[in-house]
Amino acid sequence: MVQSVPSPAPQTSIRIIGFLCNWCSYGGADTAGVCRFKQPTDLRVVRIPCTGRVDPLFVAKPLIYGVDGVLVSGCHPKDCHYAVGNLYARRRLEVLKNFLSFMGIDKRRFDYAWVSASEGQRWQQVVSDFSERIHQLGPNPLAGKGIPQPVQGPLTRAT
Amino acid sequence: MRIGVFVCQCGTNIAGTVDTEAVARKALEYADVVYATSYVYTCSEPGQQEIQRRIKEMDLQGVVVAACSPRMHEPTFRRAVERAGLNRYMFEMANIREHVSWISTDKEANTRKAMELVHMAVAKLRFNQPLFSSKVPINKRVLIIGAGVAGIQAALDCSDGGLDVVLVEKNPSIGGKMAQLDKTFPTIDCSSCILGPKMVDTAQKENITLYACSEVESVAGYVGNFKVQIRKKATYVDWNACTGCGECVQKCPSRKAPDTFNENLSNARAINIPFPQAIPKKATINRDYCLHFTRGKCGVCKKICPVRAIDYDMQDEIVTEEVGAIIVATGYDLFDHSVYGEYGGGRYPDVISGLQYERILSASGPFGGHIKRPSDGSEPKDIVFIACVGSRDASVGRPYCSGICCMYIAKQAILTKDHLPDSNCYVFYMDIRSPGKNYDEFVRRAQEEYGVQYIRGRVGKVYPRGDRLVVQGADTLLGIQVEVEADLVVLATGVEASSGAAELAEKLRISYDQYGFYMESHPKLRPVETNTAGVYLAGACQGPKDIPASVAQGSAAAAKIQALFARDVIETDPQVALVNERTCVGCLKCIMVCPFGAIQSKTLRDGSIKAEVLASVCQGCGLCNATCPPKAIQLQHATDNQILAELNTLCA
Numbered sequence: 001m002v003q004s005v006p007s008p009a010p011q012t013s014i015r016i017i018g019f020l021c022n023w024c025s026y027g028g029a030d031t032a033g034v035c036r037f038k039q040p041t042d043l044r045v046v047r048i049p050c051t052g053r054v055d056p057l058f059v060a061k062p063l064i065y066g067v068d069g070v071l072v073s074g075c076h077p078k079d080c081h082y083a084v085g086n087l088y089a090r091r092r093l094e095v096l097k098n099f100l101s102f103m104g105i106d107k108r109r110f111d112y113a114w115v116s117a118s119e120g121q122r123w124q125q126v127v128s129d130f131s132e133r134i135h136q137l138g139p140n141p142l143a144g145k146g147i148p149q150p151v152q153g154p155l156t157r158a159t
Numbered sequence: 160m161r162i163g164v165f166v167c168q169c170g171t172n173i174a175g176t177v178d179t180e181a182v183a184r185k186a187l188e189y190a191d192v193v194y195a196t197s198y199v200y201t202c203s204e205p206g207q208q209e210i211q212r213r214i215k216e217m218d219l220q221g222v223v224v225a226a227c228s229p230r231m232h233e234p235t236f237r238r239a240v241e242r243a244g245l246n247r248y249m250f251e252m253a254n255i256r257e258h259v260s261w262i263s264t265d266k267e268a269n270t271r272k273a274m275e276l277v278h279m280a281v282a283k284l285r286f287n288q289p290l291f292s293s294k295v296p297i298n299k300r301v302l303i304i305g306a307g308v309a310g311i312q313a314a315l316d317c318s319d320g321g322l323d324v325v326l327v328e329k330n331p332s333i334g335g336k337m338a339q340l341d342k343t344f345p346t347i348d349c350s351s352c353i354l355g356p357k358m359v360d361t362a363q364k365e366n367i368t369l370y371a372c373s374e375v376e377s378v379a380g381y382v383g384n385f386k387v388q389i390r391k392k393a394t395y396v397d398w399n400a401c402t403g404c405g406e407c408v409q410k411c412p413s414r415k416a417p418d419t420f421n422e423n424l425s426n427a428r429a430i431n432i433p434f435p436q437a438i439p440k441k442a443t444i445n446r447d448y449c450l451h452f453t454r455g456k457c458g459v460c461k462k463i464c465p466v467r468a469i470d471y472d473m474q475d476e477i478v479t480e481e482v483g484a485i486i487v488a489t490g491y492d493l494f495d496h497s498v499y500g501e502y503g504g505g506r507y508p509d510v511i512s513g514l515q516y517e518r519i520l521s522a523s524g525p526f527g528g529h530i531k532r533p534s535d536g537s538e539p540k541d542i543v544f545i546a547c548v549g550s551r552d553a554s555v556g557r558p559y560c561s562g563i564c565c566m567y568i569a570k571q572a573i574l575t576k577d578h579l580p581d582s583n584c585y586v587f588y589m590d591i592r593s594p595g596k597n598y599d600e601f602v603r604r605a606q607e608e609y610g611v612q613y614i615r616g617r618v619g620k621v622y623p624r625g626d627r628l629v630v631q632g633a634d635t636l637l638g639i640q641v642e643v644e645a646d647l648v649v650l651a652t653g654v655e656a657s658s659g660a661a662e663l664a665e666k667l668r669i670s671y672d673q674y675g676f677y678m679e680s681h682p683k684l685r686p687v688e689t690n691t692a693g694v695y696l697a698g699a700c701q702g703p704k705d706i707p708a709s710v711a712q713g714s715a716a717a718a719k720i721q722a723l724f725a726r727d728v729i730e731t732d733p734q735v736a737l738v739n740e741r742t743c744v745g746c747l748k749c750i751m752v753c754p755f756g757a758i759q760s761k762t763l764r765d766g767s768i769k770a771e772v773l774a775s776v777c778q779g780c781g782l783c784n785a786t787c788p789p790k791a792i793q794l795q796h797a798t799d800n801q802i803l804a805e806l807n808t809l810c811a
Contacts, residue, residue: 023690026228030257039262045258047229047254048781054785055799055802058803067810088782088786092785117690
């Protein structure tokens with residue numbers, strides 16, 4: 001049992017987006033909940049089928065628009081429900097991580113992790129560590145600073 | 160769109176730490192929300208009826224339920240909205256229990272978070288489209304991996320239901336661990352007498368195809384239509400010809416091959432039939448010990464075989480089978496008792512594992528059922544059993560209880576007293592775990608009727624003194640150190656996941672826990688399903704289990720498949736990728752990344768090349784969606800616009 005999990009008091013309202021794959025990490029987060037493992041409350045989870053579904057845009061756009069952190073989590077490599085989805089994700093996200101600085105985003109605001117559906121305790125640790133890191137970084141300086149606010153409706157692309 | 164939001168209180172599970180009323184009030188501010196309420200148990204029958212009533216009354220076109228995990232109740236609510244006339248995909252769930260109310264007690268922060276999660280769900284729902292399943296035929300054949308008692312039971316039940324079964328076993332004989340046991344607790348039934356007829360049945364059923372000495376090589380496809388490649392390992396004996404007469408075994412000059420069936424207590428010949436009741440009763444050559452292979456000069460078996468079944472040139476063979484569902488029943492391995500150096504397992508010949516003792520007790524075992532010490536063949540007088548060897552011990556990475564050891568020690572102690580009435584049996588234990596019908600009574604019989612001495616405490620050390628062994632341990636009830644001189648020490652070795660479990664899980668795309676046991680879909684409510692549709696679990700591959708539980712799971716998995724196969728067609732999940740041909744540039748990157756071969760190219764009449772998704776093969780991972788440069792391929796129900804709409808609510 002993890003005893004000392006930091007539960008930072010939300011002096012500032014920090015917002016973190018978590019992309020969790022349906023099969024492993026979303027289940028891991030559920031397991032953590034069922035076990036009542038206490039976690040910081042900053043994370044907002046978006047359920048996706050696979051980390052391979054994560055478009056770099058899903059990470060970059062919120063960070064540009066002032067969200068304070070983005071965490072992607074999926075199945076451990078070799079344990080992907082879709083065999084190789086997380087391997088594509090790992091390459092894509094690693095490149096993206098190094099690319100964020102070029103867009104004026106502190107790359108520490110983004111990270112990815114592997115948490116299986118049984119690893120409730122590991123999920124608690126991942127969330128706590130990442131939330132603590134974002135709290136230390138403080139609110140995203142890009143929030144509302146001359147960056148155009150999103151237009152009404154969805155951020156559509158040509159389809 | 161007219162959206163209704165239902166915020167579940169889940170009794171106090173959610174309402175205890177989330178102000179559900181406030182969440183519902185806030186939801187009314189979100190675009191398109193025309194109705195919002197908080198309800199005590201939304202998943203209950205009145206709760207579902209309330210949703211249906213409001214859909215009709217308020218003319219709702221989409222519903223958001225903020226409650227538990229969608230992994231729990233999304234199917235429930237989808238059915239509920241469908242009954243009220245909505246398409247089941249015009250529904251979204253916000254997880255405000257596992258992800259909110261259960262992980263923090265800060266009501267204010269929780270409430271704010273719940274509001275935002277509801278906002279995200281509403282924003283996504285506004286871009287949902289009705290989706291419709293298509294129907295594909297089911298191939299009503301079953302693959303069962305592992306032919307221990309769980310796999311055999313599943314195979315027989317499926318076979319009785321008229322299904323074709325493909326049964327794959329990696330060892331030369333079916334039967335698994337149960338075939339190695341002498342007796343079973345708590346009835347002292349002879350193990351091979353109750354398993355044997357089932358094994359024979361399995362071999363004789365016309366609709367069971369048995370591949371022994373074979374392993375699953377690869378698995379492709381999806382529920383209803385799997386394509387499985389099976390590697391039939393070379394046995395160097397043509398099993399179609401072999402009659403199991405055993406002539407070759409008698410004459411084989413290589414006598415030092417390990418006898419795995421007897422847990423290496425004796426030696427086998429290089430050509431061997433594992434045990435007299437083996438099914439199939441066919442000989443197999445162990446290449447590593449066969450003189451023909453090691454020295455290139457023998458051939459006795461080939462000369463002697465009356466049916467000319469020996470084939471030294473045999474190669475592994477790959478066969479392909481098509482099935483509609485898979486049961487995994489790969490069982491367990493025993494903990495390696497040599498890890499506990501202080502007990503001397505593996506160093507002292509008279510310190511043996513529980514399964515080795517089982518072989519010693521068995522009439523078909525190395526000593527013909529007479530209890531003898533492996534070292535000198537003498538009859539032991541004092542026998543010590545040590546419980547929890549590789550169970551409930553985090554220091555060796557096995558913090559879980561193996562569940563069967565307390566019972567099998569009691570059984571072995573009783574059998575010892577039956578064989579050798581003058582012997583003394585001692586059991587060092589931590590706690591006695593004997594839940595089960597007549598289990599505790601059985602342990603009490605061992606203590607009271609048979610006079611087995613139970614000593615509560617851990618053993619610190621086992622060391623030799625003369626030709627005997629000294630067991631040093633604590634008696635924590637008396638608070639003293641004790642020392643027992645023993646002739647034989649039996650370690651109650653625990654259960655661990657079978658050695659190839661992870662590789663097989665990767666082939667089947669199912670998950671396993673940190674110990675290697677396969678993950679069931681839900682620990683309470685879906686114990687034999689996995690998260691991969693069409694793949695089911697039975698027996699100890701899912702966690703330590705005794706025989707009745709394994710048999711029950713085998714039957715349960717078979718029943719699940721009977722239910723699946725009761726229909727002729729299966730509804731496919733419409734959450735698949737879809738190509739917009741107007742924007743597809745024909746780069747075909749999607750084909751390269753698709754793990755399932757679900758995308759192909761086609762040429763339009765104007766000569767342009769476009770991607771095309773085979774909906775029945777697509778598994779809905781969305782890898783193509785993230786890869787597509789012009790975003791022409793979109794994963795239905797998780798399109799870019801739907802995900803971006805969720806993110807948008809947090810960007811404001």
